[in-house]
Amino acid sequence: MSLLGEDVMTEDGEFVINMGPQHPSTHGVLHLKVWLDGEIIKKVQPHLGYIHRSIEKMSENLSYRNFIFATSRMDYLSAHMNNEACALTVEKGLAVEVPARAKVIRTLMAELTRLSSHQLWWGCTGLDLGAVTPFFYAFREREAINGIMEETCGARLTQNYMVPGGVMFDLHPNFQARTKEVIKQIKDKFDEYDQLLTGNVIFEQRTKGVGYISKEDAVSWGCTGPMARASGVSCDIRKLFPYSAYDQVKFEEILDTGGDCYARYMVRMAEMKQSVSIIEQLIDTIPEGEFQAKTKAVIKLPKGEFYQRVETARGELGVYIVSDGAASPYRVKYRSPNFSNLSALPHMSKGAKIGDLVAIMATIDLVIPDVDR
Amino acid sequence: MFLKEYFSTVFKSIGSLLKGMRLTGYYFTHPKEIVTEQYPDNRATLKMADRFRGEVIMPHDELNEHRCTGCQACEIACPNGSIKIITQQELQPDGKKKKRIDTWVYHLDLCTMCNLCIEACPTTAIVMGQNFEHSVFDKKQLKKILNKPGSKLKDGVE
Numbered sequence: 001m002s003l004l005g006e007d008v009m010t011e012d013g014e015f016v017i018n019m020g021p022q023h024p025s026t027h028g029v030l031h032l033k034v035w036l037d038g039e040i041i042k043k044v045q046p047h048l049g050y051i052h053r054s055i056e057k058m059s060e061n062l063s064y065r066n067f068i069f070a071t072s073r074m075d076y077l078s079a080h081m082n083n084e085a086c087a088l089t090v091e092k093g094l095a096v097e098v099p100a101r102a103k104v105i106r107t108l109m110a111e112l113t114r115l116s117s118h119q120l121w122w123g124c125t126g127l128d129l130g131a132v133t134p135f136f137y138a139f140r141e142r143e144a145i146n147g148i149m150e151e152t153c154g155a156r157l158t159q160n161y162m163v164p165g166g167v168m169f170d171l172h173p174n175f176q177a178r179t180k181e182v183i184k185q186i187k188d189k190f191d192e193y194d195q196l197l198t199g200n201v202i203f204e205q206r207t208k209g210v211g212y213i214s215k216e217d218a219v220s221w222g223c224t225g226p227m228a229r230a231s232g233v234s235c236d237i238r239k240l241f242p243y244s245a246y247d248q249v250k251f252e253e254i255l256d257t258g259g260d261c262y263a264r265y266m267v268r269m270a271e272m273k274q275s276v277s278i279i280e281q282l283i284d285t286i287p288e289g290e291f292q293a294k295t296k297a298v299i300k301l302p303k304g305e306f307y308q309r310v311e312t313a314r315g316e317l318g319v320y321i322v323s324d325g326a327a328s329p330y331r332v333k334y335r336s337p338n339f340s341n342l343s344a345l346p347h348m349s350k351g352a353k354i355g356d357l358v359a360i361m362a363t364i365d366l367v368i369p370d371v372d373r
Numbered sequence: 374m375f376l377k378e379y380f381s382t383v384f385k386s387i388g389s390l391l392k393g394m395r396l397t398g399y400y401f402t403h404p405k406e407i408v409t410e411q412y413p414d415n416r417a418t419l420k421m422a423d424r425f426r427g428e429v430i431m432p433h434d435e436l437n438e439h440r441c442t443g444c445q446a447c448e449i450a451c452p453n454g455s456i457k458i459i460t461q462q463e464l465q466p467d468g469k470k471k472k473r474i475d476t477w478v479y480h481l482d483l484c485t486m487c488n489l490c491i492e493a494c495p496t497t498a499i500v501m502g503q504n505f506e507h508s509v510f511d512k513k514q515l516k517k518i519l520n521k522p523g524s525k526l527k528d529g530v531e
Contacts, residue, residue, distance in 0.1 A: 154501065202386055
């Protein structure tokens with residue numbers, strides 16, 4: 001008997017099972033081939049390609065204004081940051097100065113997106129570990145943020161709000177009042193989050209010491225974002241290479257040295273509070289003025305290579321554009337955070353129990369369309 | 374020693390479970406704080422945001438006139454090829470021939486609501502509509518012709 005070309009039982013008596021591509025806890029169409037000795041994981045092999053849409057290749061046929069929309073579909077939970085990365089790269093090539101108002105709007109939107117993304121992650125982590133209730137509470141606050149997005153950007157998830165030179169529309173007149181209200185509401189609810197999940201004994205036992213990755217390993221596997229910061233790697237692009245309005249705000253880079261699932265959980269919980277503080281600093285002092293710099297109708301980048309990185313909710317996203325001087329890019333390459341973070345999964349889950357694999361995957365916070373692109 | 378630890382863990386877990394249950398109990402007894410929307414029962418009162426992007430529409434005024442000159446800027450701006458404009462040469466009263474739209478084909482099934490066509494339009498002939506309930510039984514119905522039959526270009530729009 002064979003399954004995907006290999007025996008279910010290997011010669012060493014290891015049992016081979018396929019987790020996914022339709023497994024609910026893989027959060028998308030990720031296929032993990034797992035070699036098991038009883039309950040102990042001997043080897044994990046991620047199989048990719050189930051949701052490959054060739055966004056990079058597609059961009060070669062689209063103009064510099066048009067290729068941005070597709071990046072909303074990569075890491076759909078940080079659509080704003082993906083769009084912003086592309087817009088920043090094109091602006092770098094054009095040497096356009098973005099108006100101060102647009103910079104602040106971009107930062108505000110990015111932090112709101114980070115909040116909503118981390119809230120979804122918090123709900124899903126609870127769900128993966130057997131606690132269904134957090135999911136509903138997380139979606140309550142996320143819904144409020146999505147409402148703000150809908151009002152200003154016109155869409156809830158795939159906003160396509162960033163254009164080369166600034167943002168597509170000005171802020172909605174209600175934006176400031178509504179954001180302040182939502183931020184106040186979210187601040188009150190952080191205690192509820194802790195009450196539901198953080199201090200729970202069952203949750204702590206399922207995450208503490210599980211899926212450990214050391215600082216050196218996190219660097220060598222190319223992990224970024226909250227995952228690397230939980231291992232003590234300082235890698236926050238917002239802090240190290242500030243873009244948009246991040247040089248105007250004060251915030252902490254959250255670092256933890258635990259390196260396990262619980263450390264990753266705590267880093268994200270603390271990051272939500274930092275995002276709230278960034279929004280509070282900026283919301284009252286949005287500069288007046290233009291929201292979009294004037295660019296030509298047909299954008300042509302000069303011949304050369306351009307690279308820009310941003311910090312998405314999951315780590316470092318790099319956009320690399322090679323231009324031959326035409327109206328569309330010669331080559332676009334995305335360095336996506338999830339692909340690198342997933343590459344550390346086989347290392348982290350070696351020797352763990354099969355149930356812990358779900359906990360490890362939940363705290364890596366994978367978004368599969370970003371892995372495949 | 375082991376038993377003592379075992380039982381203390383059991384009681385701690387029950388304690389932390391009750392801590393969480395207290396929160397759910399609070400919302401159970403305070404139904405006013407629940408924010409669930411009862412869609413589709415609330416259809417009558419449901420109002421989408423002003424900028425909500427549901428579909429591309431072409432507004433016509435009471436004289437059945439639209440503002441589209443057939444410049445095809447939207448067709449070029451569309452990243453998915455969901456817009457196809459067929460133009461024709463129309464004889465004007467002064468004897469000159471001018472380019473006018475014949476059919477403005479909109480493929481809703483290809484559209485990603487990215488708003489780039491609206492941004493590109495120089496005469497604001499197209500806008501984003503608020504309707505978001507697009508399900509149909511036959512996908513052929515998703516191919517729409519936006520200019521109404523017999524409609525013509527509004528005077529003064531160039």
